Amino acid sequence: GQSLEQPSEVTAVEGAIVQINCTYQTSGFYGLSWYQQHDGGAPTFLSYNALDGLEETGRFSSFLSRSDSYGYLLLQELQMKDSASYFCAARPGTGRRALTFGSGTRLQVQP
Amino acid sequence: NAGVTQTPKFRVLKTGQSMTLLCAQDMNHEYMYWYRQDPGMGLRLIHYSVGEGTTAKGEVPDGYNVSRLKKQNFLLGLESAAPSQTSVYFCASSGDPGSNQPQHFGDGTRLSIL
Numbered sequence: 001g002q003s004l005e006q007p008s009e010v011t012a013v014e015g016a017i018v019q020i021n022c023t024y025q026t027s028g029f030y031g032l033s034w035y036q037q038h039d040g041g042a043p044t045f046l047s048y049n050a051l052d053g054l055e056e057t058g059r060f061s062s063f064l065s066r067s068d069s070y071g072y073l074l075l076q077e078l079q080m081k082d083s084a085s086y087f088c089a090a091r092p093g094t095g096r097r098a099l100t101f102g103s104g105t106r107l108q109v110q111p
Numbered sequence: 112n113a114g115v116t117q118t119p120k121f122r123v124l125k126t127g128q129s130m131t132l133l134c135a136q137d138m139n140h141e142y143m144y145w146y147r148q149d150p151g152m153g154l155r156l157i158h159y160s161v162g163e164g165t166t167a168k169g170e171v172p173d174g175y176n177v178s179r180l181k182k183q184n185f186l187l188g189l190e191s192a193a194p195s196q197t198s199v200y201f202c203a204s205s206g207d208p209g210s211n212q213p214q215h216f217g218d219g220t221r222l223s224i225l
Contacts, residue, residue: 091208103153
């Protein structure tokens, strides 16, 4: 089976940096994805890490450590529009070819 | 660019009624998925399909059926709706997950069962 754990809520101020952690337990592992979802909206893909290390996409970066079964999403220069829920997701190494999602971290950016 | 389109966007049902949710994608994706999202519980996979004519069970398949008669469409059926199925339902599609293709989501169907 698979499970992904992430904090339920994070609060930060505009212009700051915030890190959202995700730890996972899987019977196999093909990489960690991150999705963003605004209230009332659909999830949208942010990033994917197949290998250990940091992937950078603009203000967002994502990190993976396979040896620690851990990853994080780093958001820099926070803007009010970054207030949303962020989900980590992983695909098992064998069997079901579909993602398992964490329960999500609600980020609130304050002025 | 339509992407993934879900129909209907909202629906209210009475317990015991049946209905079908339609998902259509225009990206020629092989893989399609149905999720439900409840407050504080993230996205849970109901059923998915790896190609036309195929279906497979996800984490929470009980009470739901699916069909993938055409590559672009993935239907989710509730044969006898129950209040526990009140949720927001999302459909998604993707290319081959083995090549790390991201999932593209529809805008969701908000379903209430009284």
